[in-house]
Every structure is written in structure tokens, then in C-alpha cells.
Amino acid sequence: MNSHPASPKPSADGGMTLELVLGSLLLTTVWGMAQPVIKGAYAGVTPYAMIWMRCCAGVLTLTLYRLLMRIPESVTYHDPWREKGHRILNACMHNAYVWFLYQGMFGTAAARASVLLYTQPVWVMLLSALFLTGERITLVRALGFATAMAGTVTVFSNSLEAGGSMQADFFILIAAAGWATQSIHYRRYLSNSDVTSIARWSMLIGAPTYFLLSFSQPDFGITHIGGPQIFAVIYMGVIASALLLAYWGHLLLRYSPAKISVFFFMTPIVGVVGSALYLGEQLGWHLLVGAALTATGVWLVTGERR
Numbered sequence: 001m002n003s004h005p006a007s008p009k010p011s012a013d014g015g016m017t018l019e020l021v022l023g024s025l026l027l028t029t030v031w032g033m034a035q036p037v038i039k040g041a042y043a044g045v046t047p048y049a050m051i052w053m054r055c056c057a058g059v060l061t062l063t064l065y066r067l068l069m070r071i072p073e074s075v076t077y078h079d080p081w082r083e084k085g086h087r088i089l090n091a092c093m094h095n096a097y098v099w100f101l102y103q104g105m106f107g108t109a110a111a112r113a114s115v116l117l118y119t120q121p122v123w124v125m126l127l128s129a130l131f132l133t134g135e136r137i138t139l140v141r142a143l144g145f146a147t148a149m150a151g152t153v154t155v156f157s158n159s160l161e162a163g164g165s166m167q168a169d170f171f172i173l174i175a176a177a178g179w180a181t182q183s184i185h186y187r188r189y190l191s192n193s194d195v196t197s198i199a200r201w202s203m204l205i206g207a208p209t210y211f212l213l214s215f216s217q218p219d220f221g222i223t224h225i226g227g228p229q230i231f232a233v234i235y236m237g238v239i240a241s242a243l244l245l246a247y248w249g250h251l252l253l254r255y256s257p258a259k260i261s262v263f264f265f266m267t268p269i270v271g272v273v274g275s276a277l278y279l280g281e282q283l284g285w286h287l288l289v290g291a292a293l294t295a296t297g298v299w300l301v302t303g304e305r306r
Contacts, residue, residue: 025263030239032268038232041232044226049217050233051102052208053237055203055241059207086190091202093182095209101175103171118176119149121180122145123179125137125141132188135256148293155286265297
């Protein structure tokens with residue numbers, strides 16, 4: 001065996017498959033709804049408090065799932081401590097990009113944060129070509145990414161004038177690059193590890209980290225607990241941050257990270273629709289034009305056969 005597991009050749013990465021499309025759209029829908037759900041809870045909790053509570057819910061969910069499915073805690077390296085080191089590193093990457101994301105969102109407009117964060121697929125495409133065997137940037141793929149990014153920018157173009165600080169914008173870009181780096185690290189060094197175990201490691205490190213950070217905030221970051229706050233913890237902890245995080249890892253092991261990540265350009269669009277349905281916000285022509293451009297970009301990237 002090599003010093004680390006080799007990056008496996010995706011079993012169904014030749015083009016668009018039903019699992020790739022439906023799985024990625026499921027991730028896009030659930031994670032896209034995260035913004036309105038969290039926003040609805042912010043009247044009673046701060047970001048730090050929200051994060052440590054969803055981490056606790058995620059750890060409990062994944063632990064129960066592993067017990068019910070009788071999934072053992074196994075390692076795939078000859079040296080177990082080497083694999084544990086990569087699991088800890090991947091979990092730290094996850095929690096670091098979350099920190100930069102939430103810090104940046106305090107200082108910039110939500111529209112700017114969304115556009116900057118979802119440059120993540122561009123970073124994934126570049127890093128995949130550099131570090132993963134068989135990945136390359138083709139003309140069609142580059143055109144698809146550019147078209148999808150144009151759709152995202154169009155959706156939020158009516159709010160870009162809201163502005164933000166250079167430091168906050170830089171934090172969001174760091175979060176996007178960190179998210180992409182975590183994806184590549186997962187594929188390269190943890191490709192044979194159990195996805196639910198990897199997800200649980202992220203939650204186990206995140207829970208105490210953000211719990212301690214909450215002490216720096218008035219009232220421990222919690223001023224009111226009601227329906228929106230409870231729903232947000234269940235939605236973010238059980239569904240979005242536990243089960244869906246594990247499923248995302250499963251998709252990363254079977255498909256090109258660049259092809260999966262292109263669907264994430266649709267996440268801000270789902271967030272706009274979710275905000276209208278969940279929070280009563282108004283929609284405009286930007287959503288319709290942006291949706292058409294984004295769908296075109298998704299089709300160009302996922303439909304390409306190498």
C-alpha cells in the first residue's frame with residue numbers, strides 16, 4: 001500500500017448520470033435553504049451558538065446512524081494514526097472555513113457574500129486539475145463555469161451596491177478557497193474512509209470549539225429559544241450538517257469534484273426562492289435570468305463526456 005490511498009477513478013464520471021444530478025440537486029436544495037432557515041433563527045441566537053448546537057445535533061445523529069447500521073470505526077491506512085491525522089486536518093479545514101464565512105458575513109452584504117462564497121467551484125476546478133489524477137480544465141467545462149457564475153452574479157446584481165469592507169470580502173474568499181481545499185484533501189487522502197465517520201469528526205471538533213467561542217458573546221449567544229431556533233438546529237444539525245454532509249462525501253468518492261461543485265452555483269438561487277417562501281421576501285427578474293444562465297452552465301459541465 002502507498003503512503004496514502006490513491007485517488008480512485010470515479011465509477012460513473014463519464015458524463016451526466018441520474019445519481020449525480022439528483023444527488024447534487026438534493027445537496028443544492030437543502031444547503032440553499034440553510035440561509036433563510038438560519039436567518040429566521042438569528043432573532044434568538046448568534047452564529048457561534050447556532051454552530052455549536054447544530055454540531056451537537058449532528059454528532060448525535062451520526063452516532064445513532066452508525067449504531068443502527070452497525071458501522072465499525074475502521075481505518076484504511078497501515079498506520080492508523082496517519083489516517084486519524086488526516087481526519088483531524090480535514091475537520092479543522094471544515095471548521096476554519098466556517099469561521100471565516102461567518103466572520104465575513106458580519107461585515108459585508110449578504111449578496112456580496114453569496115457571490116464571493118460560490119466562487120468555490122472555480123477553486124475546486126483549479127485545484128482538481130493541479131492535484132487529482134485525470135482532472136483537467138477543458139474549454140467546455142470552463143465555459144460552463146463562466147456561464148454559471150454569470151447566473152449567480154445576475155441573481156444578486158440588484159444588491160451588489162450594498163457594499164462591504166475589503167477585509168470582510170477577503171474573509172469570504174478565504175472561506176471559498178478553504179471549502180475547495182477541504183474537498184480536494186478529502187478526495188486525495190480520505191478516499192477509502194467511511195464518510196459518516198469523517199463527517200462526525202468535523203462535528204466533534206466544531207462543537208467544543210464554537211461552544212467556547214460563545215463565551216465571548218453576551219448571554220452566551222442565546223437570547224431566545226423558540227420554534228424558528230429549534231427548527232434551525234434540527235434542519236442544520238440533523239439534515240444539512242450530518243446526513244447531507246455524509247452524502248456529499250459519498251458523491252465526492254464517485255464523481256469529479258468539479259462536476260459536483262458546479263451545482264453549488266444554484267444554491268444562492270434556491271436561497272432566494274426559499275427566502276420568498278419562508279421569509280416572505282420579494283422575487284425579481286434577476287432570479288429568472290440568473291436561473292436560466294445557471295442551468296445552462298450546469299448542463300455544459302455535467303453533460304460533457306471526456
